[in-house]
Amino acid sequence: MTQSQYVRKCPECGSINLFINKEKGEIICKDCGLVIEDKMVDFRQEWREFDSDGAEKKRRSGAPMTYTQYDMGLGTEVGQKSDLYSLSGKDRNKFFRLRKWQYRISTAIERNLKLALAELKRSSSYLKLPQSVEEEAARIYTLAVQRGLVRGRSMESVVAGALYAACRRHEVPRTLDELSEASGIEKKEIGRTYRFVTRELGITILPSNPADYIARFSSSLRLSPETQSHAVEILEKAQESELTSGRGPTGIAAAALYVSALIHGEKRTQREVADVAGVTEVTIRNRYKELLEELGLEKEIKKVKKK
DNA sequence: AAGACGAAAGTGGTTGA
DNA sequence: TCAACAACTTTCGTCTT
Numbered sequence: 001m002t003q004s005q006y007v008r009k010c011p012e013c014g015s016i017n018l019f020i021n022k023e024k025g026e027i028i029c030k031d032c033g034l035v036i037e038d039k040m041v042d043f044r045q046e047w048r049e050f051d052s053d054g055a056e057k058k059r060r061s062g063a064p065m066t067y068t069q070y071d072m073g074l075g076t077e078v079g080q081k082s083d084l085y086s087l088s089g090k091d092r093n094k095f096f097r098l099r100k101w102q103y104r105i106s107t108a109i110e111r112n113l114k115l116a117l118a119e120l121k122r123s124s125s126y127l128k129l130p131q132s133v134e135e136e137a138a139r140i141y142t143l144a145v146q147r148g149l150v151r152g153r154s155m156e157s158v159v160a161g162a163l164y165a166a167c168r169r170h171e172v173p174r175t176l177d178e179l180s181e182a183s184g185i186e187k188k189e190i191g192r193t194y195r196f197v198t199r200e201l202g203i204t205i206l207p208s209n210p211a212d213y214i215a216r217f218s219s220s221l222r223l224s225p226e227t228q229s230h231a232v233e234i235l236e237k238a239q240e241s242e243l244t245s246g247r248g249p250t251g252i253a254a255a256a257l258y259v260s261a262l263i264h265g266e267k268r269t270q271r272e273v274a275d276v277a278g279v280t281e282v283t284i285r286n287r288y289k290e291l292l293e294e295l296g297l298e299k300e301i302k303k304v305k306k307k
Numbered sequence: 308a309a310g311a312c313g314a315a316a317g318t319g320g321t322t323g324a
Numbered sequence: 325t326c327a328a329c330a331a332c333t334t335t336c337g338t339c340t341t
Contacts, residue, residue, distance in 0.1 A: 188319080191319095246330075246331075247332095248331070251331090251332080269309085269311085270311070270312095271310080279332080279333090280332075280333055280334075281310095281311085281312095282312095282313085282332080282333070282334085283331085283332060283333080285311080285312065286331095286332090
């Protein structure tokens with residue numbers, strides 16, 4: 001068996017110097033900053049089977065239990081026909097009633113879940129989200145359905161809201177614009193259901209950290225790793241100076257990246273940065289101005305300009 | 308001609324009486 | 325429930341490269 005098929009190379013620069021961030025499920029090329037794969041799930045089993053006897057012993061589970069299956073891969077029914085013989089009279093009627101209700105309730109919810117989870121899968125693969133996020137979103141959605149929070153709202157918007165929340169919780173934030181593009185639901189609507197669902201379910205979500213956006217933005221702008229890490233440093237300083245509170249995290253991330261690119265002689269226009277970050281040039285300008293004032297970065301930029 | 312800059316008016320959401 | 329408010333956007337004119 002050759003080893004080479006398992007060694008990953010960066011398709012952009014051929015480097016094998018890759019940084020694997022398991023928490024976020026991202027693989028990033030350290031040399032060119034390209035995000036190679038957002039989704040890393042190893043589906044191979046981690047043991048080997050030599051014969052059917054060994055296989056029996058080593059396989060230790062049925063299908064994995066997962067929220068991305070509408071019934072978690074397990075099914076439940078009230079009783080079985082064969083139980084009937086042990087019952088009589090009242091009990092027998094009760095048995096039938098329970099079974100009927102179980103059937104009605106579960107089919108209504110399950111039918112909804114089946115559709116919703118298909119939609120969820122579609123959106124999350126479109127956004128290249130890691131499995132763990134999809135799983136979390138499915139969990140949130142399932143809870144929402146059980147509490148009847150979907151009533152009066154479109155199923156798709158609740159799915160999008162759940163996904164958005166799951167992304168935030170796993171610190172792989174996507175912007176509302178991206179969610180909107182993936183699901184075809186209006187930004188406003190997603191935001192609304194997101195807030196509603198998280199409030200009703202009592203899910204607390206930390207404000208997203210601008211640094212979480214840097215890797216992705218930087219990758220789509222094809223900036224060098226130096227620029228990227230410098231942008232993160234700038235962000236840290238900005239946070240100490242309390243420039244970040246109350247501001248949109250994407251705007252701050254975009255401005256930090258813009259400044260960092262200037263300093264490293266990899267100038268991108270405000271327009272370009274604004275587009276990938278999903279904010280306007282004006283916002284970048286404002287944050288940019290604040291960054292310069294607070295952190296005294298003017299000298300560094302002038303240095304580069306002279307060259 | 309394109310990009311950067313800044314002013315002014317408008318939008319959607321939060322907060323506090 | 326309403327008004328004040330902060331952040332962000334849109335639009336547009338001017339300056340710089």
